Amino acid sequence: MAITSHCYQTIQACMIRASRLTTAGAPVSGTDQAYVSDTVISVNFQPETETGDEFTQKNGCGDICVTAKSPDHTKRVTLSSDLCNLDAELLELLTGGTLITDASQTIGYNAPLPTDTAPTVLFELWSKAWNGSSQAVDSDGNGLYFHWIFSKSNFVIGSTTLQNGVSTIPVSGTSETNPALGDGPFNDLPSGITTWGPFAFYLTTTLPTSQCGYVDVPAQ
Secondary structure (H helix, E strand, C coil), rough: CCCCCCCCEEEEEEEEEEEECCCCEEEECEEEEEEEEEEEEEEEEEEEEECEEEEECCCCCCCCCEECCCCEEEEEEEEEEECCCCHHHHHHHHHHCCEECCCCEEEECCCCCCCCCCCCCCEEEHHHHHHEEECCCCCCCCEEEEEEEEEEEEECCCCCCCCCCCCCCCEEEEEECCCCCCCCCCCCCCCCCCCCCCCCEEEEEECCCCCCEEECCCCC
């Protein structure tokens, strides 16, 4: 069967979703296990590679008689993101730590202790698929997005400046291969993928709804 190609650009960063995973990378269902936010400003990722082994042998006259090099391999990707809001619950889900509450309301955030282990999360981003001068659409005229998946991620909070102006909240981390993710916490990832790489993307018309506060994850 012939496969139809789609050659679109990607622009903007419209939505993020973070979901708790077990340390092995499996989705965690239940109350307050995810967060959906449109307060993302930017997300940067960069593949981190392992340089392949290289072997060279010279003969007695100093000329190279044997040379070989194995391919480089992607180990993981490094991630960095800037957030617009000082959102205690999103920071807790991404980086650990604890919430400060009063009368059943979240009023603050207590950063992780040096002995704490950063939580394992699925980090997702939606950007617009762009076709020339407008958003790309499917055959029914629905707007298309690129759904980015960082399948097994850990984050820490970066350097923040409090100033006479708007303060953004940076987080950074890494994403690794995840053989336990399946079709994801919300059962909305493409099926048939047995192992997700450190990052992936695919076209979709579905954009999650942002809200202030945790999101529940359905039973798997």
